[in-house]
Amino acid sequence: MAVGGEDEARLERATIRRITWRLMPLLGLIYLIAYIDRQNVSYAKLQMAADLGLSEAAFGLGAALFFIGYFLFEVPSNLILVRVGVRRWFARIMASWGLVTILLGFTTSGPMFYVLRFLLGAAEAGLFPGVLYALTLWYPQRHRARAVGLFMVASIVANITGSAIGGALLDLDGLMGFRGWQWVFVVTGLPAVLLVPVVLARLPDSPASAPWLSDAERDWLAREIAADHASQAVSPRAEWKAMADPRVLMLCLTFIGFPLAAYGLSYWLPTIVQGFGVSNTMNGLINAALWTQVGLALWLVPRWAARRRHSSAHIVVPALIGAAALVASVLLPGAVPKFIALCIAASAIFAGQPIFWSLPPRFLTGSAAAAGIAAINATGNLGGFFAQTLVPRVAEASGSQLAPMFLLAGALVLVSLGVVAVERRLPPPAHPASRGPTQERSSA
Template sequence: MTDTQASTASGSGGDDREVSAATIRQISLRLMPLLGFLYLIAYIDRQNVSYAKLQMVGDLGLSEAAYGLGASLFFIGYFLFEVPSNLFLEKVGARVWFARIMATWGLVTVLLGFTSSPTMFYILRFLLGAAEAGFFPGVLYCLTLWFPHSHRARAVGYFMVFSAVANAVGAAIGGLLLDMDGFLDLRGWQWVFIVTGVPALVMVPVVLKVLPSGPQEARWLSDPQKAWLKGVLDLEKAADHVADHSNPLKALADWRVLILCAAYIGFPLGAYGLSYWLPTIVKGFGVSNTVNGFLNIIPWTMVAIALWWVPRHAARFQNQVWHIAAPPLIAAVALIASVLVEGPVLQFACLCIAAPAIFSGQPVFWTLPSRFLKGATAAAGFAAINSVGNLGGFVAQTVVPKIKDETGSDLAPMLFLAACLTLAAIAVLFAERRLPRAERSSDY
């Protein structure tokens, strides 16, 4: 896709380049902070269990493995409901569906603060996954309606930066909330769930009022901007290699989608394997809950920087596959080194390398499905890849603690995560060679 083609499609004249720059800038400023803030809330509500765990295990009488199973049930609910959720989003629009998602996940998060038994914990974690299902892939699908292909990796990177901010914020407030233990006769872990669940409920009316479901509803885009964007996106969707099945569920049987499902699973496995257990690892250094929380800000700040930088660097290249495959290989080495080196400072430094490496390739990865999917088929495809991939979170929360319990070794779980990340990198290299090449558009 060239600027000349976009100009012809949109009917604009010689100032098309200025229109394109203004349009992308306007969308980025208006849309991404809101979507990113919603993701921040969602990610905190998903990850708060890693801090609640430090007290909740003893109160509910759970082993590490049993708690890991309960935490991982989130991903089963997520897996089962993600594709249906995204198909509903494509039908009713982002504004209504995102508001529904937030209302239900906020309510379930607050209810987790009143968990009284292991069974209740398992049920609510499953329901939290079902409630949140569709949000992340729903945003990925929505970005295909707002950004040309050449800008999507950076848009996804900006969006995912908020997950890193969420981990940093969650780390800080998680430790502080745990130290509220006994306030109003509630345990610290209860405050973790209650306080982090309320913002999702507060944002429901904001989303209904502010978020447009698509570019044509955006009052802050001018008619020439809407015309330019429609022209560019229509030309991209008209490419011969782009599929839009009459039945979007056929995307689940598309061999290209299946290859990307297999390639992606190692990324969430590594990410959740690290993020859920990082507070426990740092706690082993002998620090307080509050210090633990603030120390965890450091690796997530580095993740945010990497999520901003890697997509921008990748945009300079026609073939961006090594921006996807190299980071997990670096992470694999860093995870193993975090156990082999001596002393908490060096161990923590290795984790600060592993964290950004695990996450930084993912924004570029998500440009791969949009090379060959559009419309409702894209909604189903994004959801399928993300839902299957996020089963890696289930594996991370069940297999990793089991390996730890069975072996008594700190190295064995990290070797498992490193092997999964290495296989993910190999799978990406295999998959990318079998996908159609995206046409490269000029930068604005």
């Protein structure tokens, strides 16, 4: 039964609040563990590269092979998810990536490291775009950027947690006969395996299978999602048409700059901080402070954007601020000013991404959205491959640990130009005023 006015406003607030509290902590925890298992290699590198006899560039290539496996299996993984359901497919993803991460702790050679990093990417492929697709089932479009921002806060918590424990685990070097880098992989891989039964028991596939939603809340959500999709035609072979859509292709190319800058910075950051002359544990704590600032930006910027119709400026301006801050991190004298510039850069790199992910659902829905989002994320994450191969090479060629920041800054400038070009070809976002008075009072 439909409701109106203040009753509908209360129903909207209650539904979004219930979904957020029931769904986002578990999804966030899954992504937190996944992100730690991506980033642990940046700390392991401080010992592992020498143990395996690999140069910075050779180790960077091995670390970057994660993104090749990710790229190749991302779209197939997301299409399988649509057919088998979020719960079972996420459980499979977690079990496989956790086991591969543990095996990395027993790497004995460069080729073995290369194979396992590729398998780790293949195992995790589909998680992030799978969550983005799942959020299109749970959140109306006007709430989605805030939901994505809240979800992405988990990646920042992962960087904070990973930074804090990564250095400490390295300092366990020699315990029980294991090197510190081995402890990094084994300890960070176990949580993914242990969380699989929780995912199977607690994660619903869709609102229809969520026992904690009332009939009224479920009906309201169904109406809102249907209204979002009403103007989006669904055709046969929608998945393949979505991936060939010029707007999807433009978003694929545009998104590359964000992972290139993000992974280039996070991969190289522990090495930069090590140059300040601090211990491994202090290195982790300093990095944790930086990622705390990024988490605050991810919390605030999507909420600011939601009140202003999610304009492309909320993607473009952070990208340009990030580029300027990366250049400043090279030019400013002294460790403290450089680190402050890196804090600003990291916050800006992440702050615009939740609003970026509100762009594909403006013209894609259903399996087309699953395929299109996966294609954008898979292609964009090749930026991580370029980051972990080009950044070490630029550093070696220049003899400077900060020179690669110019490369990352250029990538962010290209992001801003790409977003401006794509925005002109998209339908306008739904304005809060066009959907009633409930928008400004609702929250994710």
